[in-house]
Amino acid sequence: MAEVIRINENTWRVEDGMVRFFVLEGMEKALMIDSGMTTPNAMDIAKTVTKKPLELLNTHADRDHISGNGAFEFCYMSPAEEGNYGMKGSGAAIRPIKEGDVLDLGDRPLEIIDIPGHTPGSVAILDVNARVLFSGDSVQSGTIYMFGPFRNLADYIPSMQKLCTYRNRFDVIYPSHGAFPVEPALIEKLIGGAREILDGKAQGEVKELFGNQVIHYQFPYAGFFCELK
Numbered sequence: 001m002a003e004v005i006r007i008n009e010n011t012w013r014v015e016d017g018m019v020r021f022f023v024l025e026g027m028e029k030a031l032m033i034d035s036g037m038t039t040p041n042a043m044d045i046a047k048t049v050t051k052k053p054l055e056l057l058n059t060h061a062d063r064d065h066i067s068g069n070g071a072f073e074f075c076y077m078s079p080a081e082e083g084n085y086g087m088k089g090s091g092a093a094i095r096p097i098k099e100g101d102v103l104d105l106g107d108r109p110l111e112i113i114d115i116p117g118h119t120p121g122s123v124a125i126l127d128v129n130a131r132v133l134f135s136g137d138s139v140q141s142g143t144i145y146m147f148g149p150f151r152n153l154a155d156y157i158p159s160m161q162k163l164c165t166y167r168n169r170f171d172v173i174y175p176s177h178g179a180f181p182v183e184p185a186l187i188e189k190l191i192g193g194a195r196e197i198l199d200g201k202a203q204g205e206v207k208e209l210f211g212n213q214v215i216h217y218q219f220p221y222a223g224f225f226c227e228l229k
């Protein structure tokens with residue numbers, strides 16, 4: 001059963017087992033950031049906390065972020081995510097968003113930052129006035145999936161470096177997995193970890209994951225599942 005937790009007067013997180021999604025309310029409308037893993041009723045869950053017209057944005061199209069998409073006519077999503085969404089999703093049509101776009105919920109502007117790597121169309125969302133960054137799967141203390149189609153660890157590093165340039169605009173990060181919330185300093189640590197992996201300096205362990213052999217790299221701050229070379 002998904003658990004709804006109020007973060008502040010106009011922001012909620014919904015803990016859906018291994019993943020979380022969010023409901024944000026502005027003066028005019030509300031936005032869900034992702035729609036969960038086991039919650040085709042994600043829209044109904046959101047409507048228990050807000051009466052404002054509700055829209056949906058997906059940080060990316062992995063299965064654990066789109067289970068409730070079918071209830072929506074459209075979802076804000078990066079068009080670079082089309083291939084991934086086509087393979088994993090159904091329901092809501094993509095309404096494209098890109099770097100620099102601002103969705104305003106009414107006195108609550110949300111700025112889109114493209115952060116390809118975990119998936120080609122992964123985005124982070126800057127809740128400008130609240131100084132919060134919603135990071136999807138790309139910045140988190142759990143294990144970041146970097147194996148299989150659509151993943152690219154080399155792209156991930158410049159995306160994280162870009163987030164560092166926004167560093168003076170947020171104080172805290174709300175990730176989709178792992179500990180909640182996390183410190184902005186985690187971004188630099190993840191860059192370091194990704195570099196060590198790419199440079200062949202990190203020590204990994206072969207593991208079985210959903211029938212795939214992957215390499216698991218565990219750092220003190222987070223882990224990565226990577227392609228077995």
Ligand SMILES: [Zn+2]
Pocket residue numbers: 019062064065137176177
């Ligand atoms: Zn995820």
